[in-house]
Amino acid sequence: MVAEEVDVVVIGTGPGGEDVATRLARAGLSVVAVEARLVGGECPYFACIPTKMMVRAADALAEARRVPELAGVATVRADWAPVAERLRDEATTDWNDEAAVRRLEHTGGRVVRGVGRISAPGEVTVSSDGGEQVFRARRGIVLNPGTEPAVPPVDGLAGTPYWTNRDAVRATAVPKSLLVLGAGPVGLEFAQVFARFGASVTVVEMQSQLLPASEPEAAEVLTRVLRAEGVQVRVGTGLTRVSHDHEFRAELGSGEVVTAERLLVATGRRTDLAALGVAAVGLDDRARTIPVDGQMRAADGVWAIGDVTGQGAFTHVSVYQARIAADDILGQGTEIADYRAVPAVTFTDPEVATVGLTESAAEEQGLSVRAATTAIPSSPRGWIHKVGNDGLIKVVADADRSVLVGATVVAPGGGEIIGALAVAVHAEVPVSRLRQMIYAYPTFHRAIESALAELDDAG
Ligand SMILES: Cc1cc2nc3c(=O)[nH]c(=O)nc-3n(C[C@H](O)[C@H](O)[C@H](O)COP(=O)(O)OP(=O)(O)OC[C@H]3O[C@@H](n4cnc5c(N)ncnc54)[C@H](O)[C@@H]3O)c2cc1C
Numbered sequence: 001m002v003a004e005e006v007d008v009v010v011i012g013t014g015p016g017g018e019d020v021a022t023r024l025a026r027a028g029l030s031v032v033a034v035e036a037r038l039v040g041g042e043c044p045y046f047a048c049i050p051t052k053m054m055v056r057a058a059d060a061l062a063e064a065r066r067v068p069e070l071a072g073v074a075t076v077r078a079d080w081a082p083v084a085e086r087l088r089d090e091a092t093t094d095w096n097d098e099a100a101v102r103r104l105e106h107t108g109g110r111v112v113r114g115v116g117r118i119s120a121p122g123e124v125t126v127s128s129d130g131g132e133q134v135f136r137a138r139r140g141i142v143l144n145p146g147t148e149p150a151v152p153p154v155d156g157l158a159g160t161p162y163w164t165n166r167d168a169v170r171a172t173a174v175p176k177s178l179l180v181l182g183a184g185p186v187g188l189e190f191a192q193v194f195a196r197f198g199a200s201v202t203v204v205e206m207q208s209q210l211l212p213a214s215e216p217e218a219a220e221v222l223t224r225v226l227r228a229e230g231v232q233v234r235v236g237t238g239l240t241r242v243s244h245d246h247e248f249r250a251e252l253g254s255g256e257v258v259t260a261e262r263l264l265v266a267t268g269r270r271t272d273l274a275a276l277g278v279a280a281v282g283l284d285d286r287a288r289t290i291p292v293d294g295q296m297r298a299a300d301g302v303w304a305i306g307d308v309t310g311q312g313a314f315t316h317v318s319v320y321q322a323r324i325a326a327d328d329i330l331g332q333g334t335e336i337a338d339y340r341a342v343p344a345v346t347f348t349d350p351e352v353a354t355v356g357l358t359e360s361a362a363e364e365q366g367l368s369v370r371a372a373t374t375a376i377p378s379s380p381r382g383w384i385h386k387v388g389n390d391g392l393i394k395v396v397a398d399a400d401r402s403v404l405v406g407a408t409v410v411a412p413g414g415g416e417i418i419g420a421l422a423v424a425v426h427a428e429v430p431v432s433r434l435r436q437m438i439y440a441y442p443t444f445h446r447a448i449e450s451a452l453a454e455l456d457d458a459g
């Protein structure tokens with residue numbers, strides 16, 4: 001088969017792949033972007049955007065239910081129809097990517113539908129219903145394959161009609177009952193949304209706390225809030241057996257049996273590097289992630305960006321890496337990727353926002369750690385806010401350098417408050433300078449000042 005010569009082939013158009021293809025095409029390179037499903041990837045169709053629209057709706061219900069404690073009487077009757085409509089019409093255009101394809105083509109890039117794989121160094125073969133196409137990439141190949149939902153090998157699970165995030169965002173009705181397996185960001189965002197819309201929800205997490213990668217104090221707040229909203233929380237246990245006959249019947253390791261109309265598997269993500277053909281360029285195709293250097297180079301003439309690099313499965317990381325990779329391919333690269341201050345927000349209510357290291361991660365790195373926590377309800381703004389004010393701010397400092405290396409905010413709007421702390425970690429602002437700042441009164445972010453005041457030994 002005759003190979004077509006282009007400058008760059010991008011395999012996978014998640015947020016990073018779309019961005020890198022756009023940048024390179026705008027710079028005048030001939031770019032082929034290969035996509036097996038939808039241009040834009042997981043985020044706009046099955047992840048960030050639709051789930052945050054669900055969260056927005058669920059939060060509106062929760063606020064309305066808080067009216068009796070603050071402002072009189074409110075009668076709330078939840079209706080999923082506007083949510084399903086908004087996801088279909090506004091968020092995803094009925095899971096149609098024509099607009100994204102047009103946007104990319106407008107920059108001069110070309111979208112090729114199909115599954116791409118590296119078939120030889122500098123060569124990509126694309127398989128589709130129409131057959132195979134081969135491209136030779138003069139300047140390089142960029143890998144942005146993202147991830148697929150990982151489904152654990154629980155006895156009986158494979159044969160059942162379980163949901164992943166891709167099914168849950170297409171829900172046209174709220175299930176009466178929902179069993180959520182996995183209490184990472186995916187599981188918890190969906191759990192709270194469906195519970196607030198009336199589902200009877202049980203969350204099962206095999207680690208000892210919700211959001212296992214987060215500070216234990218953050219998990220405690222969230223556990224308390226979810227339980228108060230009627231969500232059943234089971235930690236330190238998994239499922240031993242699942243069956244489905246009109247409804248799911250799940251046996252937990254603890255011996256408990258849970259029945260539910262729907263079962264959502266939210267137990268993390270997987271990659272398939274063998275299918276991507278990375279062995280052709282000397283990379284380990286049994287690995288889960290592709291190691292990259294500070295300019296996203298994975299091998300000679302190959303760059304990798306996004307979730308597959310294992311540097312944080314977030315859209316903002318994917319597009320950050322896309323910019324660095326594009327600059328490097330264009331020979332303009334001076335920036336080296338720096339992951340010390342990656343912010344992350346789990347959009348529960350309260351939001352759980354983090355940046356940098358947790359206290360235990362900082363200890364594992366051998367730092368001289370000082371940590372301090374302040375409670376949101378006892379801050380002036382938290383007290384004014386009253387119902388719905390659960391939360392805390394925790395700061396983690398390296399006492400030797402007197403700078404923050406991490407922080408967690410659990411609060412209403414926690415994802416906005418973390419911005420200030422992300423600047424502090426990113427720019428290594430001395431703790432003494434942070435203490436000299438003026439924090440507006442009475443804001444939630446003013447509680448940062450109280451947390452810093454507790455850091456007796458730093459700064
Ligand atoms: C439910 C959920 C909610 C989330 N919410 C947030 C959030 O609020 N904020 C946030 O920052 N992150 C969020 N994330 C994570 C976020 O979706 C990802 O980090 C983001 O999509 C970046 O992924 P990516 O660029 O690596 O590629 P992806 O978005 O995964 O896209 C990869 C694309 O590559 C295509 N592809 C793969 N292999 C091939 C191949 N061989 N040939 C052709 N095409 C291929 C796939 O079809 C896909 O379209 C969420 C994730 C989930 C599951």
Ligand SMILES: NC(=O)c1ccc[n+]([C@@H]2O[C@H](COP(=O)([O-])OP(=O)(O)OC[C@H]3O[C@@H](n4cnc5c(N)ncnc54)[C@H](O)[C@@H]3O)[C@@H](O)[C@H]2O)c1
Pocket residue numbers: 152181182183184185186187189204205206207211212237238239266267268269312313314344345346347
């Ligand atoms: N708001 C956001 O930024 C956002 C939202 C959703 C997802 N994401 C990203 O997407 C990625 C995937 O999220 P996720 O929540 O699916 O994955 P995750 O890996 O963060 O969480 C999965 C959870 O499932 C648990 N688990 C695994 N197997 C289990 C089993 N058999 N039984 C019980 N529990 C089990 C794990 O201990 C873990 O807590 C994450 O890396 C996350 O960063 C981000």
